Amino acid sequence: MYLDTKRRTKNSKLFTHFYKKSSIYIICVAVLFIAVGFLTTVSPAYRVSSNTITDWTGDLDSSLFLYLMGMENKAFRDALPEDEPSPEVSNMLFEMATNIRPSDTRSLLGQELPGFLTFQNEIIVAGEGTDYTNLPVESSPPLEEVLRDRDAVIDENEGEDLEQQEGESQQDTGERDVVFIYNTHNRESFLPHLPDADSPDDAQHGEVNIGKVSQRFADALEANGIGTEVDQTDIMSVLKEQGMAYHESYQASRNVVQEAFTSSEDIQYSFDLHRDAIARDKTTKEINGKNYARVMFVVGAEYADHDKNLELANKLHQMIQEEYPGLSRGVIKKKGSGSNGVYNQDLSPNAMLIEFGGVDNTLEELYRSADAVAEVFSDHYWDAEKVNTN
Template sequence: MKYIKVIKVPGILKLQSIYLGFFMILFSIILITSLFDLKYKFSYSWLSRSFEDVSTEFFIDVIASEISLYSPNTDQADTPLPKVLLSTVLNIWPEDIRTFLGRELPGFLTFNTEIAVAGIGTNLTTLPMESPPPLEILLKEREQSEAEIAKSNSEENPPVNTPSLKTEKDAVFIYHSHSWEAFLPLLEGNKTANEAVSLAETKNVIAVGNKLKEELAERGIGASQSKANVTEELKKKNWNYNQSYILSRELVQEAMAQEESIQYLIDIHRDSQNRELTTTKINGKDYARLFFIVGKENKNYERNLALAKELNQKLEEKYPGISRGVFIKTKDDGNGVYNQDLSSQSMLLEFGGVENNSMELDHSIEAFAEVFSEYFWKAEEVSGSGN
């Protein structure tokens, strides 16, 4: 028989009663601030951030104090009230040092990234790195003539014969929220990692998306790709770097409206970590390692996470070490949504880092296309929506 744990305080109040009273006070405050025109009000996002780290057992205990059906079947110690108050009011969780330092040390919020699946060598010291593009570099490159950039694009990406597709229409949409992200080996001159940006689509992540589109077509899967110059489009709207996902969202929504057959969304990026972390050798060939980012702040989080985990597992089975893992991000250390609310089959996929070359990237793209196509056709067979 399970006995309800009590805390000895004046009046011999049960701990569950204290929990209930605490919540009654909290929601009474929220109700009052909602009824009156106060300057500062509680928002859903504030409540979400405040309670996301509170243990599940705590809420179960609160409910169980009134509904016995929800009482746990196993004996578990109740969450100490001081600990709950500390987490709720100050957003500090004693067991996690990151909650003490995250808002005080510049850049430390990066460590809020959750590792859902850890690849080889992945830990809190080797998390993905993203750096805003140096505006002066992009402005300097924009001074090149449009003809020069167009010539570069056409010369390095000659037209290819499109193989016959098994899908009658495009099933995949490839896009690039940070289209300026480039690779040092593809750029002329000695550049630092922070300068690995380019407007030329043959030198940045658009080239990766183009290669993936071709590889999917080779396997019978139709894909469309946005080659929008996000830097220029942001400038036209007088938007900054932080609004790049708002811009790419418009591109995705437009594509989905025009092609209702689109099922999968793939946003391609590259990491800013060094070569040692972003490169691996498999069967004598060098591969640019890849990884998945899943946004936690959207309705499709669970399904997109499941998709990322399954593809990651299949990649690792065929190409051990190719993946750095699956990472989860909230609004505390990223966008948190990444347009993944638009489809339950969305991916933010990062190929390699600033120091990877075309050959290494191509090997990884081919590997991903192989694994993805197997997953795709199996899913089509199960759903009965193939040709």
């Protein structure tokens, strides 16, 4: 009797223990399924993202994923070239654990040496003198310094007069504005026009800034018959009003670009104009006895279909090289830490970011470049229109 009671008590305890553990397992599995369901159905804007995981998977060879899926489904192996060697799992695990690629020294030094993260960007087309030591730098000065009042000196007659194309053959977009120009870092200015500033971070002004180059660019496009809208929103003031930081500038300007594309079906191209912070000798080119502020095309690499934006940037670079050799510094792709990686270019395959000159260039030099780029782009635009018409 005693033994039976003891045995029943023991079995009861085992059953209770098993029941509790089973309940915990079932609850954990249920929570897991609910979490997975939530993450896969929630709107993309509210999904949890991780830059670390993005960097891990972004740096891995895409053939690795095909190989792993091919282990379960042989159909995926057909997508791999016949001579493609099997990926080394040990290298993959090492890369994911350390974020260091044995074949790329930059992945190690970029985390240890200040400024070396620039080398994770990719030069697609190198213009004259362009290498990894003189790529555009995304500085993040304190917002209060950007908004600080400074004296500026400017000659209102600076720059050559625009030549208006005339004749019966002059093409025109009519009342349609097909180009939209804006400035994310709208207060970027130029040291020759700021007598009290001597540092690139101090080259900021509320009126004498990259916005004047945007207006000149627009005027030059209009002179070539291309209707253009220029947005002069003070993005820096928007940041202050909304309690945002300088590195959130592209988030603030995104609203401006989205509104432009939404409000007008005519807009086909957008240009975000910036100025670089590197020295004058890298941003100036003498052509036919006149100094020009050099330009560089920047394409983000952290959004789908950026190859289309890259194709347009490459095309414009080549056309500039033909007409104004040395004016373009080239085309680069930017991604990863220290860069935005998107630059609002995901909103249109014809969205461009162009660095015009640097902190040491004058408005006269910048206006010449704006005229030159507008001339080249106009040729591209009208050639494309002929193709579309035919």
